[in-house]
Amino acid sequence: MLVDVPNGWREVFLEDILKPIARRELVRPSETYRLLGVRLYGNGSFLRETLLGSELSAQHLFMVKAGDLIYNKLFAWKGTFAIINEDHSGCFVSNEFPTFRPIYSSVTANYARRIIQLPRIADRANLVSTGTTSISRNRLNPKDFLRFPVVLPSQAEQLAIDNYLQAVEKTIEQRKSTILAISNAKKAVMRELLTKGGRRDQAPMWALKERWVFGRITEGVKAIPADWELVRLTSVAKLESGHTPDRKRPDYWGGDIHWLSLGDTEALDSLTIGETKEQVNNLGIQNSSARILPKDTVIFSRTATVGKASRLATPMATSQDFANWICGPEIDPRYLVQVFRHMGREWKRLQAGSTHQTIYMPTFKRLQILLPPIKEQQEIADMGEAFDLRIEAEKRALAELQNTRKALSQELLSGRLRLPKSMIERFEEKAGQAVSA
Template sequence: MSKVPAGWELLTIGHIADTVMGFAFKSSDFVQTGTPLLRMGNLYQNEFNLNRNPVFLPEKFKDQYPRFIVKSGDLVMSMTGTMGKQDYGFTVKIPVGSKVALLNQRVLKFISKKNNNSEFLLNVLRSDLTLSLLYSLPGGTKQANLSAKQIQELPVLVPPIPEQTKIAQILSTWDKAITTTEQLIGNSQQQKKSLMQSLLTGKKRLPGFEGEWFKATLGNVSKPQQWPTITSNQLTDSGFKVFGANGFIGYYSDYNHEFECVTVTCRGSTCGEVSLIPAKSYITGNSMCLDDIESLINSYRYIYYALCHRGFNDVISGSAQPQIIGAAIKKIKIALPPLQEQQKIAAVLTAADNEIELLQKKLAFLKQEKAALMQQLLTGKRRVNVETA
């Protein structure tokens, strides 16, 4: 813990907030409609969502279990997760207008003491410093099971109430910018999805284009093949980029694709994922490369978008180890307009991707800057000016 700034105190979470652990409600009490039950899955990735696998309890339970009621403005934390994945410790402030819910077991509610600022507490609980302490706590072998006592004993630097409020206001401004950018990304992704649905099916034609489309198999328009896989020992610290089933994995002394290439992951958890691999890359045998697409007849970028839209669920086999075989890839059919229309459609969708990418970079920048600011404000390394009455 950092040095205590002048005017601050080194306390624990238990000094500034009481905690209530949720109740082990019985599944036999679940009903079709009623009071929502707030479970850990509703707090995934610091996002509150009662519509994720909703469960309900009888309305009368609100009167029978008043201690476990959660409402707008309350802070709640998930207390169990998989060790190593760090999917516990998610903390959420229940949004304004949310339905009153009941708190399930392994979810912790915070109740601020002595008018301590709840937004300040939220930022403390989400800070890298607090999370690093959480993830270092012993909690079992396969699962991390945090206790209320462990949370209450976490150290925290606490400024006076006016300074807490000012810090919370500053960080809230960043949160609003982050939320706005996330909404813009969501809107852009939805617009792109609508464009793909209309343009790649011919339901909507771009100006200046008409005439029939035709269908062809991937085996007709390309040469689907898998290239030799290289071992991890063969990877180097520099050279040409290597791409496997999960994307970029390192560098190699040579490349097997001189130009940009469309690939389909053909095994593993990402089976069926379509990618555009940059020029001068080595593509391992975990992906099917759609080689030799004749650029005078078809646009490889159009084919990429057409396959993203189509998906591969109907040709994936196996459950423990999903895979797609070359024979199945070759038989897949896609609708192909004339080359110029393919190129125009691909250009429209590429522009949509570029817009989303720019917004994602902006979002990453905002989150990085906010994290750096939190580190300074919550440790007192940067002090805020508090206006006196």
């Protein structure tokens, strides 16, 4: 026995539930075809590109249809397995992608998809992948793949498990839709507030005195409330860059000074940042260009995740991947965060770089923003933060649901957790039928 077999289940190999198929299809030179790739860790196939038949030899192409299982031989150890869905039926893969079809008398396509998404499948691929060169050292042979052991319940229980997990996944998708709806509502409301304020038509509007070139909230703004100004951001906030102390000097690291780096960029989704993954000490600060920034400094990610912005909840230093703004008395840092968060299209326009997209410091020096009176800035920030706090709460709930789904999937598909018999009996009539992905 290679794996633990729950009561009423059976131990099988993948060759017992999957049959190899090879459909070599000729693509004429004048025809186009869609070429697929596979995402990591069982996250499905994706459309890589659309090509002409003359661009790749038809001898190396295989057509796939809905329900087929494919994997990338070179990266199977990273979980590059997928069941083809209807949208990708009729697409092609190269000969680096072995293709299989579920044997429906043993397993449903959906259950097969769930099996290959399990982390232990990627772990086993990593264990048995072989090769003699740097390129092929992790290549997974299809014969080895088909000898992976799995445990399999009856088809009725397969259908019940799949149905149960689909219900959880539906809840996850509903939560994602809620987050998207709130985000879209925020964009619409904040676009008005950040260009017209809360008074809207009740406030007299004046034409812009100069062209708004860098830092636009939206295009087409030609007039603003009469008591607002269009100003150079550096005239109301001090721009600071970050720096990384020498990594070769361990005596610079591990102190009590928080140091914000790319590893912390997810934290910028929150309104404030108080903790970092790494810390430096005074010696590291003194021997680098980094400096300790005060509380409420506005932090902007200008490299890998361009556009994320937050405020410091406590004094800390940052890496050079951030543009940092110490706000003066004329601008509320909470307002500036909301401005930055609403400038997604503008940040994309201002990015540059041949290898990695970034926004260079000279660009920040040219940013212009609309500056309402400080009280109105605070009111606008209050509204934006109310949306953000709701979005943060929804994202936390989503993360909990996703973790629950992952844990349930592993427990149910291993048989360590069993569904009630009454739930399984509801699918007895459907058992034995071929169920497509």
